[in-house]
Amino acid sequence: MRFSRFLVHTTKETPSEATLPSHIYLIRGGFIQSVGGSGLYNFLPLGKKVLDRVERVVKEELDRAGCQEVSLSFVTPASLWQESGRFEKYGKELLRFKDRKENDFILGPTHEEMMVALVRQSVKSYKQLPLNLYQINLKFRDELRPRFGLMRGREFLMKDGYSFHTSIEDMQREFALMETTYKKIFTRLGLDFRVVEADSGAIGGSGSKEFMVLADSGEDTIVVCDGCEYGANIEAAVRRERACEAEAPEAAFAKFYTPDVKTIDELSAFFKVDPYYLVKTVAMRALYDEGRSEVVLFALRGSDELQEVKACNAVDANDLIEITEEELQEIGLVPGFMGPRVVPDGVRVVLDETLKEASSMICGSNEKDYHLVGVDLKDAKTEYFDLVAVQEGDLCAHCGRLLRYTKGIEVGHIFQLGTRYSDPLGCNFLDENGKSVPMVMGTYGIGVSRLLAAIIEQHHDDSGCIWTKESAPFDRIWSNKRFVDADPAAYTVFAA
Numbered sequence: 473m474r475f476s477r478f479l480v481h482t483t484k485e486t487p488s489e490a491t492l493p494s495h496i497y498l499i500r501g502g503f504i505q506s507v508g509g510s511g512l513y514n515f516l517p518l519g520k521k522v523l524d525r526v527e528r529v530v531k532e533e534l535d536r537a538g539c540q541e542v543s544l545s546f547v548t549p550a551s552l553w554q555e556s557g558r559f560e561k562y563g564k565e566l567l568r569f570k571d572r573k574e575n576d577f578i579l580g581p582t583h584e585e586m587m588v589a590l591v592r593q594s595v596k597s598y599k600q601l602p603l604n605l606y607q608i609n610l611k612f613r614d615e616l617r618p619r620f621g622l623m624r625g626r627e628f629l630m631k632d633g634y635s636f637h638t639s640i641e642d643m644q645r646e647f648a649l650m651e652t653t654y655k656k657i658f659t660r661l662g663l664d665f666r667v668v669e670a671d672s673g674a675i676g677g678s679g680s681k682e683f684m685v686l687a688d689s690g691e692d693t694i695v696v697c698d699g700c701e702y703g704a705n706i707e708a709a710v711r712r713e714r715a716c717e718a719e720a721p722e723a724a725f726a727k728f729y730t731p732d733v734k735t736i737d738e739l740s741a742f743f744k745v746d747p748y749y750l751v752k753t754v755a756m757r758a759l760y761d762e763g764r765s766e767v768v769l770f771a772l773r774g775s776d777e778l779q780e781v782k783a784c785n786a787v788d789a790n791d792l793i794e795i796t797e798e799e800l801q802e803i804g805l806v807p808g809f810m811g812p813r814v815v816p817d818g819v820r821v822v823l824d825e826t827l828k829e830a831s832s833m834i835c836g837s838n839e840k841d842y843h844l845v846g847v848d849l850k851d852a853k854t855e856y857f858d859l860v861a862v863q864e865g866d867l868c869a870h871c872g873r874l875l876r877y878t879k880g881i882e883v884g885h886i887f888q889l890g891t892r893y894s895d896p897l898g899c900n901f902l903d904e905n906g907k908s909v910p911m912v913m914g915t916y917g918i919g920v921s922r923l924l925a926a927i928i929e930q931h932h933d934d935s936g937c938i939w940t941k942e943s944a945p946f947d948r949i950w951s952n953k954r955f956v957d958a959d960p961a962a963y964t965v966f967a968a
């Protein structure tokens with residue numbers, strides 16, 4: 473087709489709500505069109521070409537890895553979500569509606585229930601497993617504040633895959649295969665990315681990994697090592713344990729008068745002791761199901777900062793909220809003088825794991841104007857978890873080089889699900905002994921439309937979009953009366 477016949481609707485105006493290069497250039501270059509500024513977008517011919525090419529790369533690599541493509545009904549009966557318990561729990565981002573017969577339906581933001589329903593109808597025996605099914609389909613999430621164009625729209629194109637297995641070991645084999653496959657996909661798309669651990673993982677390995685495209689405009693802060701491949705979300709990052717060059721304070725266990733000495737800095741100056749040997753105690757209220765809550769004291773070294781997501785996971789709470797000074801005093805805790813050693817009844821104590829072997833520590837006494845010195849936390853009958861927020865300059869646990877922060881755009885997520893959905897939804901198979909057991913699942917997502925934004929966040933100049941080789945809308949262009957291979961930079965569509 474002649475370019476003159478091609479619908480390329482470029483505009484000079486920068487959309488008022490657009491702040492990111494990808495949002496501005498995709499609209500100004502005529503790739504997408506905003507539908508009433510409501511987080512919905514039409515793909516114009518140029519944008520659709522790019523979307524199809526990105527989709528093709530995703531599909532080719534998945535098919536090569538033995539995954540099978542299906543297409544699930546876009547509208548989901550609410551009954552499936554009621555079976556899994558998510559219908560009530562999911563917030564307002566879930567679009568719920570009724571049909572003319574007053575039956576409840578939803579537009580799926582994800583399709584675990586639907587895929588489980590498909591498999592439980594068609595798979596009965598261990599002989600039919602393993603199975604990895606995926607679709608590339610529209611999803612809807614009723615975002616309160618849709619923004620950044622394709623990065624956080626309400627409607628988006630997603631690849632969602634689900635695998636079904638007879639054992640955890642087999643699911644973990646597939647999980648590793650999907651990690652390799654995703655790396656191939658993002659490499660083919662010409663992206664600079666990192667695979668990051670997305671939760672701390674109870675048994676060393678991570679059960680959840682995210683694929684982050686490195687870009688200054690990324691919404692997520694990630695911790696990366698330049699010495700090795702290590703990367704993690706800030707709430708999952710781990711480090712080599714810090715050492716302290718300063719001498720430990722020598723003192724026998726005693727209560728010490730410390731009038732008005734409240735902060736770590738004041739305490740450090742008062743005792744002339746490195747904060748490494750002080751205990752920082754943070755009181756939070758942990759919220760659980762059915763309105764239940766409890767007060768938890770999280771204690772860590774004075775030189776460290778509390779990572780609240782880690783803290784929340786440590787007590788298995790839904791959320792952590794701050795506690796007012798008045799509330800603390802009612803419980804019998806004194807702000808500035810709190811400590812984990814002897815605590816009022818009903819207060820739970822969780823210690824950071826670096827305090828497990830700690831001795832000669834100084835901590836609050838839970839009594840106004842007094843601290844305890846010579847505290848040994850070795851024998852404390854308490855719970856230890858990693859509670860620490862990794863800082864830039866901490867050392868990599870794997871190779872010992874410096875860790876640093878960077879920004880990333882999440883474009884993929886792989887997750888070891890286990891039986892979280894197959895159990896409540898009764899997705900069982902008959903094992904070799906004829907026993908009915910729930911299938912073990914993994915789930916694997918890629919934000920396909922978001923990838924367009926991620927490519928441009930990483931590849932653009934002052935004139936607009938620069939597509940990578942496998943995402944460019946055209947491979948060859950007509951130039952000097954013949955077709956020539958085009959440099960991807962030539963696909964910059966000027967918005968002027």
Ligand SMILES: [Zn+2]
Pocket residue numbers: 697698699700701702868869870871872873
């Ligand atoms: Zn490293």
